[in-house]
Amino acid sequence: MGAIYLVRHGQASFGAENYDQLSPRGFEQSTVVGEELLRRGVEFTQARAGSLARQRDTAATALKVLGSGIAVVEDERWNEYDHVDIAKYHAAGVQQTDSRAYQAALDGALNAWVSAGDSSPCAETWPRFLERVKGALADVVASLGKGEHAVVFSSGGVIATVCGALMGTPEAGLLKLNRVTVNAGITKLVSGRGGVTLLSFNEHPHFEAEAAELLTYR
Template sequence: MAELLVIRHAQASFGQDNYDRLSDLGHEQSRVVGDALRASGWEPDRLITGTLTRQKETLASMGFSEPPEEHPGLNEYDFHDLLRVRFNGTIPDLVMGDRKTHFRTLRETILDWQKGGLSGAKESWRDFETRVAAARAFATDTDAKRVLVISSGGPIGQLTARALDAPDAQMMALNLQVKNTSLTRFIFSNRAFFLHEFNATPHLADAARAHLLTYS
């Protein structure tokens, strides 16, 4: 059996014009999780990211120098597009600027999307499901025994929900729990794929690193 270790990207730039880049704290989170993996003796045989800048920057700041493979199925759903469709083109300032309002609204929006709503969005829920499944197939079609993936909260929630054979709505409950640089581990073979660990942050357990724990 082999391991697929999926790490959510570090803290991005919430509330900024360009969300798709790491904050200074995000670079620190990345360094800490990379050091923790090496200290534990866990060295990957294969590196994969999505195509998003925040995912690539996370891997780079983790200190792994080999160029990764990329798969767009590991990218986050386009939440800005989904919110624009929901609000007819103009997202209210409160939704984008207030974290509590943002994530409550995002949850409601994704649940509607899953049920076939938000006609006109760039990507349907079924398309999202299909590309995440394709990314899983890509990552596990390998002779590597330790595959390290840098992804985002939505795909991690979806991979976990499918491994548990959970209903669609459970994906969003999982998605909203996923912490920056958390570890979600799957065990796989040609015939099996199951969850071993979800959303773990042992590298942030020390009280001196409590300030590094973030969700967005």
Template sequence: MAELVIVRHGQAAFGSDNYDRLSDLGRRQARAVAAHLRRTGWVPDRMVTGTLDRQVETLAEMGFDGTTERHAGFNEYDFHDLLNTRFGGQAPEPVMQDRKTHFRTLRDTILEWQQDHIAGAAESWGEFRGRVADALGFATDTDARRVLVVSSGGVIGQIVASTLGAPDPMMMELNLQVKNSSLHRFIFSRGRMMLAEFNATPHFDAAPDLLSYS
């Protein structure tokens, strides 16, 4: 049996012109989760990220030695595209700038997307599900015993939901719970996947000021 640990990227720059970069807090979160893994003796022998800057930067801040692989299937769904498409080309400013409004609207938008009600989106729900499954297969098709993946909340929500055989809407319920730099641990062997840990943040126990969701 081998272990797959998926870490959500550190906090990104919500509301900025370029969301796809880590904030100062996000960098501290990445270093903290890496320090926790080292303290527990968990050092990866394979590392994979998506291709988004905030994912790549998170793994770089974690500072593990070794080669890093990338698979675009671990990239987050394009929430800017989905929101803009839903609102006919441009989401209202409060949806993009106010956190509470943003996540309430995003939840409703994803539920519509899952039912193929967001016509014209750059990626369909079926395409998202398929590429996440491909990325997971890529990461676990290995002789490595400890695989570290850095990904994003929606992807993590989908992997957890599919592993548990949960219905599609559960993906978004899980997505909205996922904390920045949280740990999600799976056991895998010969195509089988079992969830062992979800949304763990022991690295925040002594530093609660590091906690963030977006």
């Protein structure tokens, strides 16, 4: 039975001019998650990542720790939803200032985005986002040979939606699971004759004990 490890990117740069870059803590988290994957002794036959800088840099940092020679295949279908666009149309363009206030506004905007369906004015609607995420996962599953393992570096909304879809409720996945995903957390899927199954979600013991100070959600 093959497995797919979904890794959320390290902490991005909230409030900075360019959000899409790892913060110093984000690079530390990426190193730690690489160490955790190394500790597990999993031999990956392929690695994928979205095209966002925070995803690519997390992948490069973690795989360097792993000492893996596999090349990362970029696939923009693993990119996060456009939170700026969603906030623009469904949260009156709220700005990234206070993280808690912004998160509360974004939560409401995501609800509105999902409810609007194809009628949302956003460049990418919820149905289109869901379709591309499911397609990205299907391609990884189809590419795995018997007993092979893949690692994918993506984002919280994507991973939460995948998990929700596997449980039959992709909307609940996005709106509920997304809020608790930790930076550089690990979600494990297994693929076999019966299809793809969610085995674990948002694992983060590598950010406990001495590494607890590195635990972040945003």
